[in-house]
Amino acid sequence: MATFPQQLPSTGPAREALRQKGQFWTPDWIADAMVCYVIAGGHTTLFDPAVGAGVFFRAAKRLGNKAGRTIDLQGTELDPDALEEARQTGLTELDLANVAITDFVLHPPNGVYEAIVANPPYIRHHRLTSQVKEQLKALALSMIGKVLDGRSGYHIYFLLRALQRLEKGGRLAFIMPADTCEGVFAATLWKWIARSFCLDAVVTFAPHASPFPNVDTNAMIFFIRNAEPRSEFLWVKCNRRDSDALKTWVLSGFTVNDSPDLEIHVRDLSEGTTTGLSRAPLEENGDPTLGDFATVLRGIATGANEFFFLTRKQAEDLGIPEGFLIRAIGRTRDVFGELLSIQDIEALDAKGRPTRLFSPDGRSLHDFPSAVQEYLKQGEALRLMERPLISTRKPWYKMEVRSAPPFLFAYLGRRNARFIRNYAGVVPLTCLLCVYPRNNDPIFIDRLWEVLRNPETVNNLIHVGKSYGDGAIKVEPRSLEKLRLPKGLIDATGLELHPTTRQFGLSLG
Numbered sequence: 001m002a003t004f005p006q007q008l009p010s011t012g013p014a015r016e017a018l019r020q021k022g023q024f025w026t027p028d029w030i031a032d033a034m035v036c037y038v039i040a041g042g043h044t045t046l047f048d049p050a051v052g053a054g055v056f057f058r059a060a061k062r063l064g065n066k067a068g069r070t071i072d073l074q075g076t077e078l079d080p081d082a083l084e085e086a087r088q089t090g091l092t093e094l095d096l097a098n099v100a101i102t103d104f105v106l107h108p109p110n111g112v113y114e115a116i117v118a119n120p121p122y123i124r125h126h127r128l129t130s131q132v133k134e135q136l137k138a139l140a141l142s143m144i145g146k147v148l149d150g151r152s153g154y155h156i157y158f159l160l161r162a163l164q165r166l167e168k169g170g171r172l173a174f175i176m177p178a179d180t181c182e183g184v185f186a187a188t189l190w191k192w193i194a195r196s197f198c199l200d201a202v203v204t205f206a207p208h209a210s211p212f213p214n215v216d217t218n219a220m221i222f223f224i225r226n227a228e229p230r231s232e233f234l235w236v237k238c239n240r241r242d243s244d245a246l247k248t249w250v251l252s253g254f255t256v257n258d259s260p261d262l263e264i265h266v267r268d269l270s271e272g273t274t275t276g277l278s279r280a281p282l283e284e285n286g287d288p289t290l291g292d293f294a295t296v297l298r299g300i301a302t303g304a305n306e307f308f309f310l311t312r313k314q315a316e317d318l319g320i321p322e323g324f325l326i327r328a329i330g331r332t333r334d335v336f337g338e339l340l341s342i343q344d345i346e347a348l349d350a351k352g353r354p355t356r357l358f359s360p361d362g363r364s365l366h367d368f369p370s371a372v373q374e375y376l377k378q379g380e381a382l383r384l385m386e387r388p389l390i391s392t393r394k395p396w397y398k399m400e401v402r403s404a405p406p407f408l409f410a411y412l413g414r415r416n417a418r419f420i421r422n423y424a425g426v427v428p429l430t431c432l433l434c435v436y437p438r439n440n441d442p443i444f445i446d447r448l449w450e451v452l453r454n455p456e457t458v459n460n461l462i463h464v465g466k467s468y469g470d471g472a473i474k475v476e477p478r479s480l481e482k483l484r485l486p487k488g489l490i491d492a493t494g495l496e497l498h499p500t501t502r503q504f505g506l507s508l509g
């Protein structure tokens with residue numbers, strides 16, 4: 001007998017199989033709220049493009065029975081075994097009679113639907129074949145008039161296909177990962193949705209209220225109608241798991257909320273799509289951004305750390321001259337606090353951690369000292385030049401060059417996304433970002449450091465990061481440049497804008 005709620009294997013092949021198929025079931029308290037929305041207004045047919053174990057069908061039967069209505073159930077599902085699980089959890093052959101076994105994105109049924117509800121499979125782009133990616137590109141092009149960035153996962157195309165099949169006046173409720181509004185493709189996607197449909201509401205969840213507690217994804221619900229767009233939408237933060245408040249609020253037509261479990265804001269649509277729909281509203285307050293004071297670059301991508309990133313002892317044993325070695329840091333965990341000193345690098349050396357980036361330039365092989373030649377020949381024997389990133393370099397061993405940045409940024413973490421003062425003069429590999437002040441004056445750098453390490457600045461990271469289920473965030477270089485630096489702090493430290501960057505807080509007239 002299948003179990004509800006779903007018991008998730010935490011690791012191993014069983015978990016991997018779930019990931020590959022995107023089989024994470026929606027909990028009932030969420031399914032109820034979503035189904036309430038799509039069948040409001042008297043809709044009697046419910047379509048779920050990714051039926052799985054049938055959570056939404058069961059919610060529709062439950063809610064239909066209560067209201068004395070029969071809801072006609074329709075859907076698609078790729079995996080017949082998932083439907084077997086649906087049977088075991090109480091759905092009948094009749095309930096499942098109109099579920100087609102097909103790929104909803106690539107081979108959808110012909111109809112249009114008045115009520116579409118889904119938890120689409122969250123299949124990230126790197127699990128998709130290039131042939132499928134081409135078909136997905138063509139779908140976006142035909143609907144939006146543009147292709148979406150190649151990093152959009154399958155769930156994004158589920159949403160597109162479902163919007164294409166949403167009847168005029170119809171309603172759609174999708175539960176999706178926050179990357180739907182945070183990925184590089186998000187601006188194009190949401191501009192199109194915002195001008196073509198009516199976004200009624202967006203529901204987000206506090207980390208402790210996550211609908212999928214053991215999955216590192218930050219879920220959100222979108223309530224969308226095929227109707228004239230409006231300039232405002234409701235943005236909700238749900239603060240308690242298993243609460244009835246969400247369903248009650250949806251049932252009231254988004255009017256009644258007397259529950260402390262929901263925080264509700266009326267937001268301007270263009271503000272929401274610019275800030276990112278997963279993020280709380282952010283008022284324009286004239287604060288400058290990090291980009292006004294510094295530029296941000298990712299760390300060095302070697303393409304083969306095991307070959308290019310050496311311990312001091314390995315480098316000595318190989319006899320590689322100092323001139324071809326650069327002090328580097330290869331993982332965030334090697335930096336303990338907010339300062340990184342030469343003593344810290346020596347301590348890593350003593351522990352046998354790699355700290356030397358082997359960094360050949362672009363000269364011909366025979367122009368290197370003999371120890372370097374020997375080592376590069378070992379790399380050739382390993383056929384490193386055939387690896388994806390390395391094969392784009394000419395010659396294959398020519399390492400990227402970065403000067404040592406005064407600040408590093410640990411961009412991924414639960415509570416430890418943070419700036420680091422780089423007193424050790426290291427360059428980071430891709431585990432950290434490089435932050436280069438626009439002015440090399442030591443006083444400017446010291447003042448900028450006082451601003452960057454301040455908790456008020458660090459708190460602003462949630463406005464630019466991509467969020468994951470358990471409160472973790474990830475910040476990309478371009479987004480970090482948009483980090484707001486509180487003007488009060490800037491004034492207090494006496495930090496001044498570099499003359500070539502834009503002015504802030506200047507009132508004209």
Ligand SMILES: C[S@@+](CC[C@H](N)C(=O)[O-])C[C@H]1O[C@@H](n2cnc3c(N)ncnc32)[C@H](O)[C@@H]1O
Nearest residue numbers: 024025026050051052077078079103104119121
């Ligand atoms: C995240 S689960 C959600 C299932 C269920 N509706 C729920 O909310 O619990 C997604 C389901 O989509 C199915 N699926 C994956 N790819 C699909 C595709 N291309 N077309 C239709 N269904 C697909 C998976 O087998 C899985 O059962």
